[in-house]
Amino acid sequence: MAFLQRVLKSARAASVISGSHQIRFAHSFQYLEVSKEGPVTVISMNRPEVKNCVNKLMASELLRAFVEFDKDANASVGVLYGKGGSFCSGYDLKEVAALSDSTEEQSKGLLKDFKDGHAPMGPSRLLLSKPMIAAVSGFAVAGGLELALLCDLRVVEEDAVFGVYCRRHGVPLIDGGTIRL
Numbered sequence: 001m002a003f004l005q006r007v008l009k010s011a012r013a014a015s016v017i018s019g020s021h022q023i024r025f026a027h028s029f030q031y032l033e034v035s036k037e038g039p040v041t042v043i044s045m046n047r048p049e050v051k052n053c054v055n056k057l058m059a060s061e062l063l064r065a066f067v068e069f070d071k072d073a074n075a076s077v078g079v080l081y082g083k084g085g086s087f088c089s090g091y092d093l094k095e096v097a098a099l100s101d102s103t104e105e106q107s108k109g110l111l112k113d114f115k116d117g118h119a120p121m122g123p124s125r126l127l128l129s130k131p132m133i134a135a136v137s138g139f140a141v142a143g144g145l146e147l148a149l150l151c152d153l154r155v156v157e158e159d160a161v162f163g164v165y166c167r168r169h170g171v172p173l174i175d176g177g178t179i180r181l
Helices: 002-015 056-071 093-100 104-112 143-150 165-169
Strands: 022-024 032-037 040-045 077-082 132-136 139-141 153-156 161-163
Touching (some): 002 077, 040 056, 077 143, 132 143, 143 161
Parallel strands (some): 040 077, 077 132, 132 153, 139 161
Antiparallel strands (some): 022 032, 032 040
């Protein structure tokens, strides 16, 4: 938490906050905590028991939070953070394994959800109009690396780990995040 506080202090200084009151977003999320402190919007991924890996619901919540941030006239800068000591360990492979047991129609239905700019990791294909900072601690691997690459700036703890280990097992990066390298 001290790491996030240092990142927020820098973000506040960069965006010249007038007052520091905290505001919660209007709707609740199951896997995210989204808050505002002046012009700084903090989006915290909150699935620490699975190193913040993204499932379909969390991807949808991330996309909604990023779109709301981008449309918010009072927001100047965003911070993406992973709670529990890990930024994001990619897509939830247990959910992917369940797809292999599903019918072809169910699999096509899931893929249909990812058309029109929506991506399996949520917002990773968006082009934001405001700066986003990734506050990376722990793992930012596979799709988690793609989320970090979405951000304009990455503030990283010394022991953070970046990687594309999914390629060892023949699993590609699912959102085309390598174009941001």
